[in-house]
Amino acid sequence: MKPITRSLTLVMMVASTVLATAQAADKSAAPEKKASGRKPFTPEEHALHLPYPPPDSPKLAADDLVHETVDGTVVVEAEHFTAQRLDMIRRWYLSSAQHTPAAKPDGDPVNVDNAGGGAYMEALPDTFVTDDDRAIDGINIGLHPGSIAVLCYKVHFSEPGRYYLWTRIRSDDEEDNTMNAGLNDTWQASAKCLQFQKHTKAWQWGNIIRDPKGPQHPRLLAWLDVPSAGVHTVMFSMREDGLCFDRFILTTNKDFAKPEGTGPAATPAKTGKLPEPIAAK
Ligand SMILES: [Ca+2]
Ligand SMILES: [Ca+2]
Numbered sequence: 001m002k003p004i005t006r007s008l009t010l011v012m013m014v015a016s017t018v019l020a021t022a023q024a025a026d027k028s029a030a031p032e033k034k035a036s037g038r039k040p041f042t043p044e045e046h047a048l049h050l051p052y053p054p055p056d057s058p059k060l061a062a063d064d065l066v067h068e069t070v071d072g073t074v075v076v077e078a079e080h081f082t083a084q085r086l087d088m089i090r091r092w093y094l095s096s097a098q099h100t101p102a103a104k105p106d107g108d109p110v111n112v113d114n115a116g117g118g119a120y121m122e123a124l125p126d127t128f129v130t131d132d133d134r135a136i137d138g139i140n141i142g143l144h145p146g147s148i149a150v151l152c153y154k155v156h157f158s159e160p161g162r163y164y165l166w167t168r169i170r171s172d173d174e175e176d177n178t179m180n181a182g183l184n185d186t187w188q189a190s191a192k193c194l195q196f197q198k199h200t201k202a203w204q205w206g207n208i209i210r211d212p213k214g215p216q217h218p219r220l221l222a223w224l225d226v227p228s229a230g231v232h233t234v235m236f237s238m239r240e241d242g243l244c245f246d247r248f249i250l251t252t253n254k255d256f257a258k259p260e261g262t263g264p265a266a267t268p269a270k271t272g273k274l275p276e277p278i279a280a281k
C-alpha cells in the first residue's frame, strides 16, 4: 500500500469510528420515536372491524321516488331512500319484523317496536360499542361527514330557504348516538354530528348538533339550507356504527314542536310510490 493510500484508509477508518460513536450516542439520547399514522391491524382486529358486510339489504323504494314538502314540511321514513353509497365497509341495513340484517357483529336484535313504517335502517357491522373500543375513522366511525355509508333521498322543495332537521333514531349502546346530514354532496356544518342521547334503548327525536367546539358546549339547532326550489338530494352518513335510523323531518318552521311517538304521517310522494308499511309478522 502506497503511503498516500494508507493515510486515506486511516482517515476513513477514524471517520467511520467517529460517525458510529456519534450515531450510538444519538440513539441513546433520543427518545424512542413513536410510529405515526394508523396502527396496523392484527389479524383478529381485521376480522372484527373489516368483515366485508354481506350485500343482503333490500331497497324498498324504486329509483323514481321523490318526496315533497307540503306547507314547508316533509316527513320521510329512513327506509324510503333511493340510493346508498360508500357502503363497502359499513352499510345501512333494512331492519323490520321481516328483515334481519346478516351483518355481524351486532350487539342487539332487531327492535322494530314503534318504528315508523314498521322498519328502520341500522349502520352495521357495529364494532365501536364502548369507550374502551378502538374507534377508527372511516371504519367504525365517520368523523368526516359523507365519508362512509351514505343514504340518499330525493326531495322536491317548493321553496328555497332554511329547513330545520328533526331525526328519529335509537341508540342501544354507548357509541351509536350521532350521525351526519347533508344536501347534494355538500355537508353543511349546521348538520354535522347530529347529537342524540346515548344508550336510551328507545326511539327518540332530536334536532340538535354537537357544537364544533366540543361536546361540553351548548347544542345548536340542526338545519339544511336549500338553495332553490325543486328536487335536491338529502343525505345522511354514518358517524357511529350501530345507530338505528327511523325517520326524518325537514321543516321551515323553526318552532316545530318536538314530535311525539313516531311523529306525523309520512308525506305523500311527489312522483313514484311510497312503499307500503312493513307489517309485524
Ligand atoms: Ca357503535
Ligand atoms: Ca345494533
Ligand SMILES: [Ca+2]
Binding pocket: 077, 078, 079, 115, 116, 117, 118, 119, 120, 245, 246, 247
Ligand atoms: Ca321507519
